Amino acid sequence: VLGRPEIGTVFIASRHDLHARIVLAALSAGKNVFVEKPLVMRPEELLDVERLYAGMSEDRRPLLMVGFNRRFAPSIREIRTFFASVDAPLAVDMRIHAGYLPPSHWSRDPQQGGGRIVGEMCHFIDIIQYVCGAEPARVFAEHIGSATTSADDDSVVCTLKLNNGSVATVSYLANGDVNVPKEYLQVFGGGRTAVLDNYRRLTTYRQEQRFERAWSTVDKGHHAEVRSFMEAVRMGSSSPITFAESVAATRATFAVEESLKRGGPISL
Template structure:
C-alpha cells in the first residue's frame, strides 16, 4: 500500500471487527492488559502514521454509551496528521463474525486502496494495479527480524524512536479524549 500511494496526503479508514471479549478477561484489566485501545488499537494508530508518512498531531475519540470506560472496545478514534492526512480507527467488538476482521481503506489523489484481512488488496484508479491476493501477513516476522538485526548489528533503528513516542502519545491522547470528550493535541 505504501509503495502504491507514495507521499500523497490521504484519508485512511481502518475498521477493526475485533470480536467480543468478556468484560472479566485480562485484556480489559487496565493494569494487566491496558484495555483494547491501549493494547490493540495502538497498532492501527501506528499504521495510519506509517501509511500517511506523518506523525499524529491531534486525536478525538468517540465511543458507545454516554460515559464509556477507558476499557471500551467500541470506539472511533479520529486522527489528524502533521502533513494534513486524516485517519479513523473504528475499533468495534459488536460486529458480525463474517465481516472482515480488519479492513483498511486509503483514499488519495483520486485513487483508492482497500485491504481486507491483510490478504486481499484492491486498487481503484491505478494504471498498473487492480488486485493482489496473498496469504495473510501482518509483518510480525519481518518486524522481529528487523529488530534482531538492529540489536545484533546496530545501525539505523527499524522504527525511529520519535515515531514510537508519537504513537504512544496519540494512543494515550485517545483515552484522554474519551474521558474529556474533546480533541487532544499531541
C-alpha cells in the same frame, strides 16, 4: 538476565503492566530491547522512557523497538509504496472488528492490561502514521453508547489529524458478528485508492485502472518484524521503527483515552 554480559538483547512479551519497568531496566543495563506493544501502559511511564532514552549518548544508546508488526506486513508495505509519490495529504479509513472479550479478561483489567485501547489500538495508529508518513497532531474519540445506555468501552471510533494534513478514522469495534473478518483498510489521495481486506486481498486504483493482489494466508508482518530487528542488532544499525514513531503512536493512544474522558479533541 540483565546482569549477564553475554546477553545483549532482550525480548519483552509479558503482561502490559510490566513492560515499562522491564524496558527501563533493560535499557539501563545496556541491552537492546524488543518490547511487544504497548511500549508502556501509562503516560507517566512514557515520560520515564523518554527521559532515559534522551539522556543516553547516541553512540552508546541500545536499540529499542516496539512490536508494531503490521507495518511489516507485505500488503501494508505495498500500500505505503503505492502512495509514496503522492505529494498530498491522504484520507484513511480503518475498521477493526476486534471481537468481544469479557470484562474479566486480563487485557481489559486496568491494572494488568490497561484496556483494549492501550493494548491494541496503538497498532492501528502506527499503521496510519506509517502509511501517511506523518505523526498524529490531534485526536478525537467517541465511545459507542447513548444518553440512555452505558458506554461500550471496547467499541470506539476516533478521528486523527496528522501533522501533514492527512486525516484518518479508526473504528475499533467489538459489537459485531464473529464471522466478519477482523481488519479492513481504505486509503485515498492524489487520485489513487487502495483497499485492503484483512491482509488477504489488496485492490488498488489509479488512472481509471484497477489492480488486485492476493495472498493465500494472513500475513501481519510478525516474521519480517523480528527479522528486521535482529538484522539491525547484528549490523549495529538503527531501529527499523524509530523511537520517535513509537513515542508518537503511544502518545496518540493515550490521547484517545483522554478524549473519551473529556468529550473533546486532544492536541498533541
